[in-house]
Amino acid sequence: MDKPFKTVRQIFDEASELSDKASSERFVAEACAGDDSLRRRVEELLQAHDAAGGFMQGTLDGRKKSDPGTTTESIGPYRLIEKLGEGE
Amino acid sequence: MSDASRILNASGDNDLKVAEELLPLVYQELRSLAASKMAQEQAGHTLQPMALVHEAWLRLVGGGEKRFDGCGHFFAAAAEAMRRILIERARRKQTVKRGAGFERLDLEHADVAIHASDETLLLVNDALDKLAKEDPRVAALVNLRFFAGMTNEEAAAALGVSVRTAKRHWTFARAWLYDEIRRASDSA
Numbered sequence: 001m002d003k004p005f006k007t008v009r010q011i012f013d014e015a016s017e018l019s020d021k022a023s024s025e026r027f028v029a030e031a032c033a034g035d036d037s038l039r040r041r042v043e044e045l046l047q048a049h050d051a052a053g054g055f056m057q058g059t060l061d062g063r064k065k066s067d068p069g070t071t072t073e074s075i076g077p078y079r080l081i082e083k084l085g086e087g088e
Numbered sequence: 089m090s091d092a093s094r095i096l097n098a099s100g101d102n103d104l105k106v107a108e109e110l111l112p113l114v115y116q117e118l119r120s121l122a123a124s125k126m127a128q129e130q131a132g133h134t135l136q137p138m139a140l141v142h143e144a145w146l147r148l149v150g151g152g153e154k155r156f157d158g159c160g161h162f163f164a165a166a167a168e169a170m171r172r173i174l175i176e177r178a179r180r181k182q183t184v185k186r187g188a189g190f191e192r193l194d195l196e197h198a199d200v201a202i203h204a205s206d207e208t209l210l211l212v213n214d215a216l217d218k219l220a221k222e223d224p225r226v227a228a229l230v231n232l233r234f235f236a237g238m239t240n241e242e243a244a245a246a247l248g249v250s251v252r253t254a255k256r257h258w259t260f261a262r263a264w265l266y267d268e269i270r271r272a273s274d275s276a
Contacts, residue, residue, distance in 0.1 A: 005222045005223065009223070009260060012260055012263070013256055013259075013260065016259055016260075016263070044267055045260075045263045045264060045267055046263070047267075048263040048264070048266045048267035048270070049259065049262070049263035049266075051266065052262050052263060052266040055262060055265075055266050056212075056230075056233070056234055056261075056262050056265070057262075
């Protein structure tokens with residue numbers, strides 16, 4: 001948890017921009033070689049990145065969205081922000 | 089010249105001082121704007137933080153043009169003021185409701201601060217204080233986007249960083265805060 005913030009951030013930034021999971025995992029393993037707690041911390045954050053879904057992803061009603069493919073439909077008190085995936 | 093314009097014009101020499109001097113002015117203006125909006129509108133109306141921030145900008149600085157670059161101090165102060173207002177509101181509502189059970193933690197719908205449940209809002213606020221100690225620039229971006237409701241482009245211009253840098257800050261901040269909040273609510 002208390003690994004040097006800057007190092008964690010640098011590895012996270014690069015890993016999160018890699019398009020496929022395998023190369024992201026490979027990159028993290030190499031960048032954290034020999035430092036298991038650093039690796040665990042980066043992996044924790046990458047997992048949170050994947051799990052975060054719509055958390056903090058929206059902009060306000062009636063304003064331009066910064067991400068393409070978003071909608072402004074509402075259901076009751078909730079607004080549909082983006083499509084996260086489909087059921088199998 | 090208004091107080092806010094005077095403070096903004098004196099910027100450059102001491103950034104921290106400018107933000108400190110602006111904050112109470114902007115806070116007061118936003119609070120009274122928010123209060124009058126809430127009183128005028130029908131029940132159930134939600135605040136539109138960015139609209140309030142613009143109105144405060146027009147009243148305090150009087151600039152007719154909508155621009156964000158070079159006004160970073162103002163928007164940083166406005167975002168911080170908006171955050172305080174929303175947090176105060178959430179705390180007040182929680183005090184009123186105390187004893188009625190907790191609201192559910194709903195991170196999925198916490199897209200911007202005004203849509204978040206009070207419980208979630210307070211958790212984001214606490215987590216953000218921790219993040220600010222590690223990286224104040226990232227926390228400043230979260231203030232602008234989550235609490236003032238700015239788009240990534242607007243927040244980037246207000247902070248004077250590239251859109252790409254702002255996007256990277258944001259991606260990291262979301263993951264960090266999400267992880268922190270999960271941790272905090274697990275141990276609660």
